[in-house]
Amino acid sequence: MEVRQFLRQYANGKRSFVWADLRQANLTGVDLREVNLSRANLTEANLSRANLTGANLTRTNLTRTNLTRANLTDAVLRQANLTGALIDLEALEPQAYVGAILPDGTRFELPAIAESEAAEPAPASAEPVAAVSDAASHSQHSDTSQSGTSKAAGDPLLAPAQGTQWQQPPPTRRSILRKRSRSLPWPNLILFGLGYGGLGLFLYLHQAAWIGWPLVWITAFLWLVGEPYLWFMPVAAALAALVTTGLSVVAIAVAGLASLGLFGGLKMLGWPWSRALRDAIWVGGIGAVLVAIASLAFYGRDAYSGGGIILSPTLPLALLILLGSLCIGVGSMAQLQLQEASWVRSHMARLLSLDAGVGLLLGTLVGWLLAH
Known part of the structure; x- marks a missing residue:
């Protein structure tokens, strides 16, 4: 698809350009709010300073695409190919590019987000730890046998805090191959x-x-x-x-x-x-x-x-x-x-x-x- 045809259709109200071929297109500074470029081919395109607010870039091929200073507010780049792309991913929420191939060639998987979210409840275990520390301070005024008893009683209180940091073991190669064969x-x-x-x-x-x-x-x-x-x-x-x-x-x-x-x-x-x-x-x-x-x-x-x-x-x-x-x-x-x-x-x-x-x-x- 030629750039002039693409921009003309967008100006006339069309927003869905699924599977569009816009390789090496120069779209610098263009306003493309709410555009749907899912599965489109934007290899080596120039989208610097473009307004892509709310754009759907799911599974879009953005290999070596220039996205510097582009407005990607509320944009979705799930499973997009960003190999070699110039893009500031820190300005995006991690959920916006789950499954995407990052500029360095690695894939950003969903489990990485799940683990970071699972680590958030850890502060909730601060109360049992605090209770243990309080009990330890009181035990200093008692005899050695009582302090030993308080430490022994405090061990179970530490178990919930340790349990919150437990992580699921990584999947084995056999489970990965089995899951992949089913798909x-x-x-x-x-x-x-x-x-x-x-x-x-x-x-x-x-x-x-x-x-x-x-x-x-x-x-x-x-x-x-x-x-x-x-x-x-x-x-x-x-x-x-x-x-x-x-x-x-x-x-x-x-x-x-x-x-x-x-x-x-x-x-x-x-x-x-x-x-x-x-x-x-x-x-x-x-x-x-x-x-x-x-x-x-x-x-x-x-x-x-x-x-x-x-x-x-x-x-x-x-x-x-x-x-x-x-x-x-x-x-x-x-x-x-x-x-x-x-x-x-x-x-x-x-x-x-x-x-x-x-x-x-x-x-x-x-x-x-x-x-x-």
Whole structure:
């Protein structure tokens, strides 16, 4: 989204800009009170001296964002990504950025607040301690046996004060892994692996070159480039499988014409170069995949001589490409679900790459079993 469009819509009364893409936007000193930028991408944006009173920045990507002297009164930055950001967190209540990734890369967790709050009732134990000290002062005027008795009687009085300082032991690694496994989006992860498994089976049955497997697997990392590239994953995975098995000239021509036509149209509408080129390549890739699927599914060489278009013997390969890319597209939503569950990017990358790799291996194994 362009900055001018964003500010114009805000001036017209719109306040919700969820998932907005405002990377490197210059919003210095802008009044954005009560704006909802939840899950928006504000990487390297300049929000210095901006008025963000009551703003909703939940799960917002604020990596290397300049927030110096910004008014963040009543703003909510829960689970936001503040890696490398310039921000004064001391001016905020800790509850406002619970679960956020701090500028130094560490995550501010809720238990840290719970422990600080749990430590507040400690002064309530001052009365028993005071009573013990009073009893000790009176015992100085009595004999040694009575003083020993008073100390022995005072020990139970010290127990409540000691008990208020008891803290719950930290969770074990096993309990953390068990809790994390319960929060996994299993349906989408299974679909994600099945999609790559279908492409692995396609590669084996089509006797693709060995480079096809690593090329398809690398597409599982595309979301790391940026959240919009999450939608490139199914198209890129299908194209990687088709390129290594031979992509027809017709498919390449359709992709090129579609990309050029859409790019020109988007530029005429005033879209920025980077976004217009990205979306044009995405649409062109979809066109190339569809043409390749059609060429695998149908045989139309005798159409002009009256033979018509008939189903091709390679129809199962076309279905593998189609179903595989669809499963990857739906399963890739697991990345958004993991992000909402406060997973770190490195952990998400390991999980999704492992899921894709296991899918490719299982698909290849199924192809080997079918061939033998």
